[in-house]
Amino acid sequence: LDLVDLQKELQKSRNVFPENPSVWVKDLAGYLNYKLQAPRSDPVLSQHPHDYPYCLVSKELRSIIRSLLAKASDFLELFFDHCIYTMLQELDKAQGESLHGYRICIQALLLYRPRIATTNLAKYLEVLRSQQNRPAKCLTVLWALGQAGFTDLHEGLKVWLGVMLPVLGIKSLSPYAVSYLDRLLMMHPNLTKGFGMIGPKDFFPLLDFAFMPNNSLSPSLQEQLRRLYPRLKVLALGARPEAALHTYFPSFLSRATPACPPAMKDELLTSMSQCLSLDPLSFSVWRQLYTKHLAQSSLLLNHLLESWESSSKKVHQSLQETVRSFKVTNEELAARGAAGDQHVAACDAACKELLCKMRGRGFPWPQLLLVLLILAAGFFLHDLQTHGSFQASSCARLLRSSGVLPASQLAWQKVSRACLQGYRWLEHGLAQHGSVAVSVLRPQLELLWNASGEVARAVSLQGCSLLSWLQGSLPCLGDWLQSRLPEALLHLAECVRELLQFVLRSCLLPLLQGLAAALQRGWQRCLDSCSGEVTWACVRDHLVSFTYSSWLYLQDATLALKNWALAMMSGH
Structure with missing residues (x-):
């Protein structure tokens, strides 16, 4: 495509119609369609990528198209309609032109403004219905409208629900939909x-x-749609399914008939169980619909009975009230001899089994063990308070008579003796080996410390140079992005840049400075406490002092807890 010739044609159009940008974009589309001739392919270009033919357009031509669309921003809806209707007119001709020029303009337009495709879907649905016996025209319209979805999921779903779902049963259009x-x-x-x-x-x-x-769908299309169904269900239930599921429950229930296909029945029963477990309002909806849907309710009750072990306790509690309500209703229906006695009997049997499940829960062993533990602790504390000491208590006499206390005292003496021997070995062995290790490792540690300081300074210098380079490169990067990204993304990038600068200046740098200062103060205090030289004897004294103070604190805390427990027991 000769871009110089294109620029001349566009300039000629601007000179002839200086106040009418809609003519400029129409001339652009006509020129591209005339110059870009190719053999006709199927209307939806199924053998090509989704962005064909726009993906073949050069950067220079894209820039020309975008700038012209920006100048005609008030006429883009009319231009979109013009491209579609002109394509339909060309399809009526036996030797009509190739439609690639109009397709390129539609793709560029919807890449820039995807909402234009969904402003008047009802009009295009009427076009589809009026041209139902012309599949090529219908598929061309669907292709043009569908280009909005590749930029924006929201607009793509609007197009699909507005014009493709209504024609889903038409044999020639269903595969593309x-x-x-x-x-x-x-x-x-x-x-x-x-x-x-x-x-x-x-x-x-x-x-x-x-x-x-x-x-009306073929088995292969139905299987393809069934694979998409889980994601469609996620879209339908939205971000808060617990607030929307009760509105879906009536339609799930009405479809769950005994004659329902097995795959659909499983899906419906699973969905209704999800409604009951996530949205408590589904129980009240079910109670209102129960008498009109006895057969469906029988299936759901039996499904809940089969999945009882895997369902949550929250569902059990909410279900109990509902099942009792159903049992009363079943008795009233049986007394009146209402139609559908077999469904009433099936529901009543399922309700009785569910009530038995609710009453026949297993023995509460955890609760019993907790009660026994509390009683044992209370008896022990009361025994201590009554006799004044552990040695005089009934628990101690029982332990002595059974031989448990002497055995435990002997074991404690052995453990204490072993710990004391280990401590003495550590005291003498570590002092000897520690001094040797300090004399051997100190020069290497000093070298490592100095090398670490050099590495830290080098990293700091490299980081500063990198930050300065980034600061100088950001304007150029911003200009480059501004020419290629929408304004909203640029605004988002600017916000992210400001956030990163704020985190760097206000959080990371002060944190690193504070950490370095804290390490420096800690090292200085260590030097001061060791008279200017860190030796093993000084470190050992500090460790012994810390261990002794921790032991005293633990003893005080234990004594305070014991006194509080005794005070609570005596108060009650």
């Missing part, structure tokens, strides 16, 4: 931007398409 959804969710693994887009009225038709047999 499912493949587009697959590619959209694959390109946006982070689904948070799509939360709130899919509601119950959109979700349950998707559930039916994915699991109900003999629908």
Whole structure:
């Protein structure tokens, strides 16, 4: 493509229509479409990447297109409609032009403003319905609208729910609708931007398409949609499923009939269990719907019975009230002889088994052990308070008579003797070996300390030079990014840069300075306490003093705890 010739044509258009930028962009699209001729391919370009043909456009041409779109920002919706309708007109011609120029303009436009594709989806849905017998035209419209989703998941879901879900049952359009959804969710693994887009009225038709047999989708498309279903469910439930699940419960319950396909039945029962475990309001919704959905409730009650061991105690507590309510309702229905007696009987049997499960919980061994431990501790403290000392207490007499106390005293004497011998060996052995180690290692440690100081200074100098280089390079980097990124990303990058500078200046540097000062003060105090020279004898004296003070503190704390416990016992 001759860019010089293109610039001349655009300048001619600006000279003829100086106050009408909409003509400029239309002339740009017409010029590109005329010059970029290629053999016609399928309407959705399925053999090419998702950003074809825009991915082949050079940087210079992209810059020209973007600058012209920016000048015509007030006319972009009209320009988008112009490109689509012109493409549809070319498809009516037997020897129509290739559509690559209009496709490039649509992709560049939706890369810049993806919301333009979703401003009037109802109009394009009418176009699809009116052209239903012309698959090429319908697929061309779907391709053009779908380009918004590759930039923004939110807009892509709007397009899919607005124009692709309504045509999902049409044989010629369903493959592209499912493949587009697959590619959209694959390109946006982070689904948070799509939360709130899919509601119950959109979700349950998707559930039916994915699991109900003999629908208008082929088995392969149904299997592909079923693989996408878990992510669609995450999108539907949103960031707080515990606040939304009760609104989905009625539709889950109404579909869970005994004749339901096994795969769908498993999904429905699992989803209803999720509703009951996460959203307590689902229980009240179930109680309101119970009499009208006895067969479905029977399936759910039996499912809860089968999964009883794996369900949480919170569900058990909430379920108990609901099951008791169902039992009363079952008795009333049985007394009236209402229709569907077999479902009433099945529900009543499941309710009885669930109530037996709730009453027949295992023996509470942990609670019993805790009570026994508390009683034993209370008896021991009361015994000490009554007899005045441990030696005179009943516990001591019992331990002496059973032989436990003499054996424990003998073991304690042996342990104490071994610890004393070990301490004496350490006192003499460490003093001797420590002085040798200090005399041998001190020169090497001093060399290591000096080398560490040199390394720290070198790292500091390199860090300062790197920071100064970054400070000088940031303006150039900012200018480069400004020409290639949207304003919102630039604002975000600026905020991140300010945050990093704040953390460096206000947190990291003061922290490092404070740490260095603390180490210096600690070393100086160590030198002062050792009369200017750190020796093994000085270090040993410090360790002995620290151990002795810790032992005294532990004794005081134990005595204070004992006195508090005795005071509490005597007070009660």
